[in-house]
Amino acid sequence: QVQLQESGPGLVKPSQTLSLTCTVSGASISGGRYYWSWIRQHPGKGLEWIGYIYYSGSTSYNPSLKSRVTISVDTSKNQFSLKLSSVTAADTAVYYCARVIRGIITPNPYGMDVWGQGTTVTVSS
Protein backbone atom coordinates (compact mmCIF):
# COMPACT_ATOMS: atom_id res chain seq x y z
CA GLN A 1 0.00 0.00 0.00
CA VAL A 2 1.49 3.28 -1.13
CA GLN A 3 1.48 6.05 1.45
CA LEU A 4 2.67 9.63 1.36
CA GLN A 5 3.36 11.75 4.44
CA GLU A 6 4.08 15.46 4.52
CA SER A 7 6.34 16.97 7.16
CA GLY A 8 7.68 20.40 7.96
CA PRO A 9 7.08 23.54 10.03
CA GLY A 10 3.48 24.55 10.57
CA LEU A 11 4.39 28.20 11.04
CA VAL A 12 6.56 30.30 8.76
CA LYS A 13 7.36 33.99 9.06
CA PRO A 14 6.58 36.37 6.20
CA SER A 15 9.40 36.77 3.65
CA GLN A 16 10.98 33.48 4.72
CA THR A 17 11.08 30.19 2.83
CA LEU A 18 8.49 27.48 3.38
CA SER A 19 10.06 24.01 3.31
CA LEU A 20 8.14 20.75 3.27
CA THR A 21 9.13 17.14 2.67
CA CYS A 22 7.02 14.25 1.44
CA THR A 23 8.12 10.75 2.44
CA VAL A 24 6.92 7.95 0.19
CA SER A 25 6.43 4.43 1.52
CA GLY A 26 5.23 1.30 -0.22
CA ALA A 27 6.64 2.30 -3.60
CA SER A 28 9.89 3.51 -5.08
CA ILE A 29 9.98 7.13 -6.13
CA SER A 30 12.29 5.98 -8.93
CA GLY A 31 9.61 3.74 -10.39
CA GLY A 32 9.36 5.83 -13.51
CA ARG A 33 5.63 5.51 -14.05
CA TYR A 34 4.81 8.51 -11.87
CA TYR A 35 5.41 12.16 -11.18
CA TRP A 36 5.46 13.47 -7.62
CA SER A 37 3.47 16.59 -6.97
CA TRP A 38 2.59 19.31 -4.49
CA ILE A 39 -0.91 20.77 -4.29
CA ARG A 40 -2.34 23.27 -1.84
CA GLN A 41 -5.72 24.45 -0.64
CA HIS A 42 -6.20 27.92 0.76
CA PRO A 43 -8.74 28.24 3.59
CA GLY A 44 -12.22 27.93 2.15
CA LYS A 45 -10.92 27.71 -1.42
CA GLY A 46 -10.32 25.07 -4.05
CA LEU A 47 -7.27 23.00 -4.94
CA GLU A 48 -4.24 24.67 -6.52
CA TRP A 49 -1.48 22.72 -8.25
CA ILE A 50 2.01 23.87 -7.29
CA GLY A 51 4.19 21.61 -9.41
CA TYR A 52 5.65 18.16 -9.88
CA ILE A 53 8.96 16.39 -10.24
CA TYR A 54 10.06 13.21 -12.00
CA TYR A 55 12.60 10.90 -10.37
CA SER A 56 15.17 12.10 -12.90
CA GLY A 57 14.85 15.62 -11.48
CA SER A 58 12.88 17.20 -14.30
CA THR A 59 10.19 19.54 -13.02
CA SER A 60 7.07 21.42 -14.02
CA TYR A 61 5.68 24.33 -12.05
CA ASN A 62 2.51 26.38 -11.89
CA PRO A 63 3.33 29.52 -13.90
CA SER A 64 1.81 31.71 -11.17
CA LEU A 65 4.27 30.34 -8.59
CA LYS A 66 7.23 29.43 -10.77
CA SER A 67 9.47 32.29 -9.66
CA ARG A 68 9.24 31.21 -6.01
CA VAL A 69 8.99 27.40 -6.19
CA THR A 70 11.63 24.70 -6.14
CA ILE A 71 10.75 21.00 -6.00
CA SER A 72 13.57 18.53 -5.51
CA VAL A 73 13.85 14.76 -5.12
CA ASP A 74 16.06 12.52 -3.00
CA THR A 75 15.74 9.02 -4.39
CA SER A 76 18.03 7.56 -1.72
CA LYS A 77 15.55 8.63 0.97
CA ASN A 78 12.46 8.08 -1.20
CA GLN A 79 11.46 11.68 -0.54
CA PHE A 80 10.67 14.80 -2.48
CA SER A 81 10.56 18.33 -1.17
CA LEU A 82 8.98 21.72 -1.72
CA LYS A 83 10.56 25.10 -1.15
CA LEU A 84 8.46 28.25 -1.56
CA SER A 85 10.37 31.46 -1.08
CA SER A 86 9.31 34.96 -0.01
CA VAL A 87 6.09 33.74 1.55
CA THR A 88 3.23 36.01 2.56
CA ALA A 89 -0.06 35.44 4.35
CA ALA A 90 -1.49 34.47 0.97
CA ASP A 91 0.59 31.29 1.13
CA THR A 92 -1.26 30.10 4.23
CA ALA A 93 -2.84 26.82 3.16
CA VAL A 94 -3.05 23.09 3.61
CA TYR A 95 -0.26 21.56 1.54
CA TYR A 96 -0.65 18.09 0.05
CA CYS A 97 1.83 15.87 -1.67
CA ALA A 98 0.52 13.41 -4.23
CA ARG A 99 1.59 10.75 -6.70
CA VAL A 100 0.69 11.56 -10.29
CA ILE A 101 0.08 8.99 -13.00
CA ARG A 102 2.37 9.71 -15.98
CA GLY A 103 1.33 8.97 -19.52
CA ILE A 104 3.31 6.40 -21.48
CA ILE A 105 2.87 7.61 -25.05
CA THR A 106 2.77 11.31 -24.19
CA PRO A 107 4.30 12.08 -20.78
CA ASN A 108 1.45 14.29 -19.62
CA PRO A 109 0.09 13.78 -16.11
CA TYR A 110 -3.16 11.82 -15.99
CA GLY A 111 -4.23 12.38 -12.40
CA MET A 112 -3.25 12.13 -8.73
CA ASP A 113 -3.92 8.62 -7.47
CA VAL A 114 -2.39 8.72 -3.99
CA TRP A 115 -2.43 11.71 -1.66
CA GLY A 116 -0.86 12.55 1.65
CA GLN A 117 -3.05 13.64 4.54
CA GLY A 118 -1.97 17.25 4.14
CA THR A 119 -0.18 19.62 6.45
CA THR A 120 -1.34 23.07 7.48
CA VAL A 121 1.14 25.87 7.00
CA THR A 122 0.42 29.29 8.43
CA VAL A 123 2.43 32.34 7.42
CA SER A 124 2.48 34.80 10.27
CA SER A 125 4.93 36.84 12.28
Add this chain to the structure above:
Amino acid sequence: QSVLTQPPSVSAAPGQKVSITCSGSSSNIGNNYISWYQHLPGIAPKLLIYDNNKRPSGIPDRFSGSKSGTSATLGITGLQTGDEADYYCGTWDSSVNAWVFGGGTKLTVL
Protein backbone atom coordinates in the same frame (compact mmCIF):
# COMPACT_ATOMS: atom_id res chain seq x y z
CA GLN B 1 -11.08 32.26 -11.55
CA SER B 2 -10.51 28.60 -12.47
CA VAL B 3 -9.69 27.53 -16.01
CA LEU B 4 -12.19 24.69 -15.58
CA THR B 5 -15.74 25.68 -14.69
CA GLN B 6 -17.85 23.66 -12.27
CA PRO B 7 -21.18 24.55 -10.66
CA PRO B 8 -20.57 25.74 -7.08
CA SER B 9 -23.13 23.35 -5.66
CA VAL B 10 -25.52 20.54 -6.50
CA SER B 11 -28.00 18.65 -4.36
CA ALA B 12 -30.20 15.59 -4.53
CA ALA B 13 -32.01 13.19 -2.25
CA PRO B 14 -30.59 9.91 -0.97
CA GLY B 15 -30.88 7.18 -3.56
CA GLN B 16 -31.12 9.64 -6.43
CA LYS B 17 -28.61 10.44 -9.16
CA VAL B 18 -26.59 13.62 -9.63
CA SER B 19 -24.33 14.91 -12.39
CA ILE B 20 -21.48 17.37 -11.93
CA THR B 21 -20.19 19.12 -15.02
CA CYS B 22 -16.74 20.48 -15.79
CA SER B 23 -16.34 22.84 -18.72
CA GLY B 24 -13.03 23.79 -20.28
CA SER B 25 -11.40 24.34 -23.65
CA SER B 26 -9.47 22.58 -26.39
CA SER B 27 -6.18 23.18 -24.58
CA ASN B 28 -7.27 21.25 -21.51
CA ILE B 29 -10.32 18.95 -21.49
CA GLY B 30 -10.54 18.87 -25.27
CA ASN B 31 -7.14 17.24 -25.74
CA ASN B 32 -6.18 15.71 -22.41
CA TYR B 33 -7.52 13.13 -19.98
CA ILE B 34 -9.71 14.36 -17.15
CA SER B 35 -9.81 13.08 -13.59
CA TRP B 36 -12.24 13.59 -10.74
CA TYR B 37 -11.63 13.86 -6.99
CA GLN B 38 -13.74 13.62 -3.87
CA HIS B 39 -12.63 15.81 -0.97
CA LEU B 40 -14.11 15.58 2.50
CA PRO B 41 -13.03 18.15 5.10
CA GLY B 42 -9.88 17.15 6.91
CA ILE B 43 -9.28 14.12 4.70
CA ALA B 44 -6.95 13.68 1.75
CA PRO B 45 -8.66 14.05 -1.64
CA LYS B 46 -9.55 10.74 -3.25
CA LEU B 47 -9.23 9.90 -6.93
CA LEU B 48 -12.60 8.77 -8.26
CA ILE B 49 -12.09 8.78 -12.03
CA TYR B 50 -9.02 8.98 -14.27
CA ASP B 51 -8.51 8.75 -18.02
CA ASN B 52 -11.96 10.35 -18.44
CA ASN B 53 -13.94 7.29 -17.34
CA LYS B 54 -11.77 4.75 -15.51
CA ARG B 55 -12.26 3.95 -11.83
CA PRO B 56 -9.34 3.04 -9.56
CA SER B 57 -9.75 -0.20 -7.69
CA GLY B 58 -12.02 0.21 -4.70
CA ILE B 59 -14.17 2.96 -6.22
CA PRO B 60 -17.74 1.69 -6.57
CA ASP B 61 -19.46 1.71 -9.95
CA ARG B 62 -21.93 4.26 -8.57
CA PHE B 63 -19.33 6.75 -9.75
CA SER B 64 -18.89 7.24 -13.49
CA GLY B 65 -17.14 9.68 -15.78
CA SER B 66 -17.69 10.84 -19.32
CA LYS B 67 -16.25 13.42 -21.68
CA SER B 68 -17.58 15.11 -24.78
CA GLY B 69 -15.57 17.76 -26.58
CA THR B 70 -14.44 20.34 -24.06
CA SER B 71 -16.75 19.25 -21.24
CA ALA B 72 -16.78 16.36 -18.82
CA THR B 73 -19.32 14.96 -16.39
CA LEU B 74 -19.09 13.04 -13.15
CA GLY B 75 -22.16 10.96 -12.41
CA ILE B 76 -23.07 9.57 -9.01
CA THR B 77 -25.99 7.18 -8.62
CA GLY B 78 -27.60 5.77 -5.50
CA LEU B 79 -26.61 8.83 -3.48
CA GLN B 80 -25.65 8.26 0.13
CA THR B 81 -25.18 10.77 2.93
CA GLY B 82 -21.52 9.76 2.96
CA ASP B 83 -21.19 11.17 -0.56
CA GLU B 84 -21.54 14.71 0.79
CA ALA B 85 -18.22 16.29 -0.14
CA ASP B 86 -16.50 18.68 -2.49
CA TYR B 87 -15.81 17.30 -5.97
CA TYR B 88 -13.07 18.58 -8.26
CA CYS B 89 -12.23 17.94 -11.87
CA GLY B 90 -8.65 18.25 -13.07
CA THR B 91 -6.60 17.93 -16.22
CA TRP B 92 -3.43 19.05 -17.96
CA ASP B 93 -3.59 22.33 -19.84
CA SER B 94 -1.30 22.20 -22.85
CA SER B 95 -1.40 25.96 -23.50
CA VAL B 96 0.20 26.85 -20.17
CA ASN B 97 1.86 23.47 -19.47
CA ALA B 98 0.22 23.24 -16.08
CA TRP B 99 -2.20 21.02 -14.23
CA VAL B 100 -5.51 22.79 -13.61
CA PHE B 101 -8.37 22.05 -11.25
CA GLY B 102 -11.96 23.14 -11.45
CA GLY B 103 -13.25 25.42 -8.73
CA GLY B 104 -14.99 22.53 -7.00
CA THR B 105 -18.63 21.54 -6.52
CA LYS B 106 -20.19 21.01 -3.12
CA LEU B 107 -22.57 18.06 -3.14
CA THR B 108 -25.38 18.08 -0.61
CA VAL B 109 -27.42 14.94 -0.09
CA LEU B 110 -30.72 16.22 1.25
